Amino acid sequence: QKEVEQDPGPLSVPEGAIVSLNCTYSNSAFQYFMWYRQYSRKGPELLMYTYSSGNKEDGRFTAQVDKSSKYISLFIRDSQPSDSATYLCATKGNEKLTFGTGTRLTIIP
Amino acid sequence: DTEVTQTPKHLVMGMTNKKSLKCEQHMGHRAMYWYKQKAKKPPELMFVYSYEKLSINESVPSRFSPECPNSSLLNLHLHALQPEDSALYLCASSQESPAYGNQPQHFGDGTRLSIL
Numbered sequence: 001q002k003e004v005e006q007d008p009g010p011l012s013v014p015e016g017a018i019v020s021l022n023c024t025y026s027n028s029a030f031q032y033f034m035w036y037r038q039y040s041r042k043g044p045e046l047l048m049y050t051y052s053s054g055n056k057e058d059g060r061f062t063a064q065v066d067k068s069s070k071y072i073s074l075f076i077r078d079s080q081p082s083d084s085a086t087y088l089c090a091t092k093g094n095e096k097l098t099f100g101t102g103t104r105l106t107i108i109p
Numbered sequence: 110d111t112e113v114t115q116t117p118k119h120l121v122m123g124m125t126n127k128k129s130l131k132c133e134q135h136m137g138h139r140a141m142y143w144y145k146q147k148a149k150k151p152p153e154l155m156f157v158y159s160y161e162k163l164s165i166n167e168s169v170p171s172r173f174s175p176e177c178p179n180s181s182l183l184n185l186h187l188h189a190l191q192p193e194d195s196a197l198y199l200c201a202s203s204q205e206s207p208a209y210g211n212q213p214q215h216f217g218d219g220t221r222l223s224i225l
Contacts, residue, residue, distance in 0.1 A: 043216035099151035
């Protein structure tokens with residue numbers, strides 16, 4: 001079993017829809033949670049960073065962490081074509097980041 | 110544009126060549142990282158430098174040789190690479206050592222490396 005499991009997609013939704021991206025993790029030592037967005041031919045861009053259970057909001061993006069069920073989510077409201085990218089969840093316990101496999105998202109105009 | 114700058118953006122080299130990848134950050138970050146990313150896969154950690162000292166080597170073959178000349182610069186020296194080493198090589202930095210800090214990592218846009 002991988003330490004971080006992520007729905008692989010691909011996921012296609014119409015413009016304006018709410019997008020839900022999800023990951024589960026198995027290691028209780030993971031304390032910090034991140035979402036990265038990666039456009040084609042670019043490096044991962046940090047979108048959200050949190051270390052507590054609950055919700056964290058930044059504009060159209062909301063990161064949700066449930067440590068009791070080891071579940072992390074990213075919600076995108078009012079999705080735009082510019083949100084089309086691969087989204088990577090990542091967790092950190094001690095020293096290293098552990099990434100999910102990534103979800104490729106396409107927003108259809 | 111990212112605050113972690115990598116050069117070159119693209120590199121094609123033969124298996125007998127020697128080349129270097131460069132990474133620079135001016136955010137005052139004390140930890141820098143090299144990752145390898147294959148197509149449709151997440152980044153895989155290769156090396157971590159903390160306060161200019163190598164702190165993690167993920168059992169990377171010796172044909173990859175990292176160097177940290179100062180706190181802002183990170184190099185990856187390449188020699189006698191194999192075709193399977195073709196990938197996107199990403200540099201990242203974080204404010205503090207990953208062992209002590211919880212600061213996130215910030216990535217550059219990578220060097221796309223092709224081995225002929």
